[in-house]
Amino acid sequence: MTDMPLLAVRDLSVSINGAKIVDGLDLTVERSEIHALVGESGCGKSMTALSILGLQPAAAKIGGSVALQGTDVASLSRRAAGKLRRKTMSVIFQEPVAALNPLMKVGDQVAEALIMSTGSDRGRARSAALEVMAHVGISDPDQRYDQYPFELSGGMCQRISIAAALISRPQLLIADEPTTALDVTIQAAILDLMKALRRETGMGMVLITHDMGVVADMADRVSVMYAGRIVETGPLHEVFARPTHPYTSLLLSTIPRLVGPRKTELRTIAGTVPDIGRWPDGCRFRTRCPLADAACGALPPLVAHDASVAHLAACWHTDRLEALA
Amino acid sequence: MTAALAPPQDEAQSELQALKRAARARRVRFLSRAWPLLAILSALVLAALFAPWIAPNDPLRQNLMGRLQAPGSEVRGVLYLLGSDELGRDLLSRVIHGARVSLLVAISSVLLSGVVGTTLGMIAGYLRGWPERIIMRLTDVFLSIPAILLAIIAVAVLGPGLVNVVLVLALTRWPRYARVAYAQTLALSNAPYVRLSRFMGGGTVHILLRHILPNIMGALIVVATLEFGLMVLFEASLSFLGLGVQPPTPSWGAMLAAGRDYVATAWWISVFPGFCLFLLVLAMNLLGDLLRDHFDPRLR
Numbered sequence: 001m002t003d004m005p006l007l008a009v010r011d012l013s014v015s016i017n018g019a020k021i022v023d024g025l026d027l028t029v030e031r032s033e034i035h036a037l038v039g040e041s042g043c044g045k046s047m048t049a050l051s052i053l054g055l056q057p058a059a060a061k062i063g064g065s066v067a068l069q070g071t072d073v074a075s076l077s078r079r080a081a082g083k084l085r086r087k088t089m090s091v092i093f094q095e096p097v098a099a100l101n102p103l104m105k106v107g108d109q110v111a112e113a114l115i116m117s118t119g120s121d122r123g124r125a126r127s128a129a130l131e132v133m134a135h136v137g138i139s140d141p142d143q144r145y146d147q148y149p150f151e152l153s154g155g156m157c158q159r160i161s162i163a164a165a166l167i168s169r170p171q172l173l174i175a176d177e178p179t180t181a182l183d184v185t186i187q188a189a190i191l192d193l194m195k196a197l198r199r200e201t202g203m204g205m206v207l208i209t210h211d212m213g214v215v216a217d218m219a220d221r222v223s224v225m226y227a228g229r230i231v232e233t234g235p236l237h238e239v240f241a242r243p244t245h246p247y248t249s250l251l252l253s254t255i256p257r258l259v260g261p262r263k264t265e266l267r268t269i270a271g272t273v274p275d276i277g278r279w280p281d282g283c284r285f286r287t288r289c290p291l292a293d294a295a296c297g298a299l300p301p302l303v304a305h306d307a308s309v310a311h312l313a314a315c316w317h318t319d320r321l322e323a324l325a
Numbered sequence: 326m327t328a329a330l331a332p333p334q335d336e337a338q339s340e341l342q343a344l345k346r347a348a349r350a351r352r353v354r355f356l357s358r359a360w361p362l363l364a365i366l367s368a369l370v371l372a373a374l375f376a377p378w379i380a381p382n383d384p385l386r387q388n389l390m391g392r393l394q395a396p397g398s399e400v401r402g403v404l405y406l407l408g409s410d411e412l413g414r415d416l417l418s419r420v421i422h423g424a425r426v427s428l429l430v431a432i433s434s435v436l437l438s439g440v441v442g443t444t445l446g447m448i449a450g451y452l453r454g455w456p457e458r459i460i461m462r463l464t465d466v467f468l469s470i471p472a473i474l475l476a477i478i479a480v481a482v483l484g485p486g487l488v489n490v491v492l493v494l495a496l497t498r499w500p501r502y503a504r505v506a507y508a509q510t511l512a513l514s515n516a517p518y519v520r521l522s523r524f525m526g527g528g529t530v531h532i533l534l535r536h537i538l539p540n541i542m543g544a545l546i547v548v549a550t551l552e553f554g555l556m557v558l559f560e561a562s563l564s565f566l567g568l569g570v571q572p573p574t575p576s577w578g579a580m581l582a583a584g585r586d587y588v589a590t591a592w593w594i595s596v597f598p599g600f601c602l603f604l605l606v607l608a609m610n611l612l613g614d615l616l617r618d619h620f621d622p623r624l625r
């Protein structure tokens with residue numbers, strides 16, 4: 001079973017009150033691979049993460065399958081599925097301060113993650129917490145242990161969350177916009193930490209972000225999401241070198257260039273992701289796409305367009321993409 | 326196993342200092358405004374606790390020679406500092422003992438309704454689904470009936486007495502706590518740390534007690550403080566109507582009722598217990614307002 005991917009999501013769909021928030025999504029994470037899920041806000045990235053974790057809202061209907069190291073969680077009882085998820089995965093959320101209970105000592109929150117996942121006793125959990133806190137770059141963990149979240153900076157709180165996620169030694173980390181709320185220098189430090197941890201532990205990662213710069217810095221593989229669907233997926237260098245979907249190339253053009261000819265202003269994509277229920281038939285990006293024409297009224301399949309079989313895109317007009325540049 | 330980049334310590338430190346200063350300033354401001362109220366309340370609580378030792382006379386001892394004495398008069402060696410009532414009982418002693426009933430009823434009914442209401446509200450807000458529908462519909466029904474009317478009817482059915490009064494007050498007032506606990510729990514149940522605990526296998530009881538209750542306590546204490554004043558008044562009203570604590574146990578509400586017949590000739594019988602009621606309720610309500618500011622300045 002070791003050759004099975006850590007995470008294999010097949011044809012995942014999530015609907016709430018008839019609105020399909022996620023639609024036919026595939027996502028695979030191999031051992032020690034960072035797979036970035038990128039897209040603008042409102043695309044359904046967080047809902048995807050919550051469904052993988054089994055934390056979707058009660059009203060959500062889930063279709064498709066989520067397999068962890070080859071075991072489909074739907075084939076297990078709810079209790080067993082939770083156990084498998086806990087054993088395999090950990091999660092960190094976007095809001096570093098809100099992710100912690102404001103009235104609990106931060107050290108206890110790290111320790112509790114171990115107590116709840118392994119039933120470890122308090123004393124052992126405390127020393128394990130101190131160790132992992134030091135490991136994620138928290139100076140003076142003995143003193144920090146007894147502090148409360150409001151006494152720490154956002155970056156520190158995110159380190160605490162990371163420590164709590166790592167203490168149970170997960171093989172897969174689901175990180176939902178882990179650095180979005182942090183300022184740039186702290187963001188870089190946290191990303192470096194996550195890369196270092198991946199190197200040391202070989203854990204895989206689903207890294208959710210809307211920032212192509214973060215993707216470029218971190219990912220091995222990237223999936224671009226738009227309005228509940230994956231529109232392009234592939235190895236990082238291929239997607240970045242030859243973006244095949246107009247949405248991807250527009251996202252890429254939003255990265256500020258540090259080398260080469262500087263553009264005077266940062267580009268953004270006109271418009272916003274339409275609200276659920278207002279998604280057009282066929283290609284959902286066509287309302288904002290500069291290449292859209294009558295052909296886009298049919299839903300384009302996610303297929304390979306060049307030599308690489310791992311690089312897929314869902315667009316009828318990949319041949320006209322140069323027109324965008 | 327080297328730690329990645331160290332965070333900028335100074336910035337975090339100065340931010341922390343500012344937060345600590347702000348917290349201290351808030352505490353000082355609260356105490357500087359609340360101390361007179363706290364003093365009044367402590368005096369009343371002490372009077373209730375040590376009533377048998379503080380009261381100069383037996384509150385039940387009648388003296389037909391010393392009926393309706395004005396404050397400050399002395400009859401056969403007994404000084405009636407606040408006067409005496411229609412049966413010649415020392416009013417000061419009765420007022421002091423009356424504090425016991427008021428505080429005991431108010432504290433027990435606030436605790437009982439608070440525990441019941443909070444539990445039901447948290448369950449409704451966290452579990453949603455049918456428990457939410459049943460519990461919240463029930464609070465709507467209870468809140469649409471005038472509480473004092475409901476209390477009067479219930480006591481009339483159950484019969485008067487201290488225990489029944491407490492039960493009835495709890496029965497009528499739990500929806501206030503349920504509403505607040507429900508709204509707060511609803512808001513918190515999608516907090517990332519609650520989600521995280523759920524992911525880690527935290528059961529409903531664990532999450533409610535460890536993650537939600539402590540974080541909604543501030544709001545509940547504010548409600549409880551404001552409710553406390555109301556409970557004192559309700560108990561007094563029930564006793565005034567003869568449905569509360571039964572004679573001869575001294576109760577401020579019953580004393581007011583007895584004094585009604587003598588307002589023209591012996592004003593002190595109703596004025597002193599009335600003043601104590603006023604003081605207790607006012608102090609508690611003002612304290613509630615201050616606590617609300619203290620816990621959540623945005624509510625202003």
Ligand SMILES: Nc1ncnc2c1ncn2[C@@H]1O[C@H](COP(=O)(O)OP(=O)(O)O)[C@@H](O)[C@H]1O
Nearest residue numbers: 016021040041042043044045046047048057276
């Ligand atoms: N509990 C929910 N009930 C109904 N709709 C929801 C719920 N949570 C999120 N949504 C909707 O799902 C869509 C995707 O949200 P989300 O997954 O948070 O996007 P992202 O993380 O990509 O910004 C949004 O349009 C949002 O309004």
Ligand SMILES: [Mg+2]
Nearest residue numbers: 045046176177
């Ligand atoms: Mg999100």
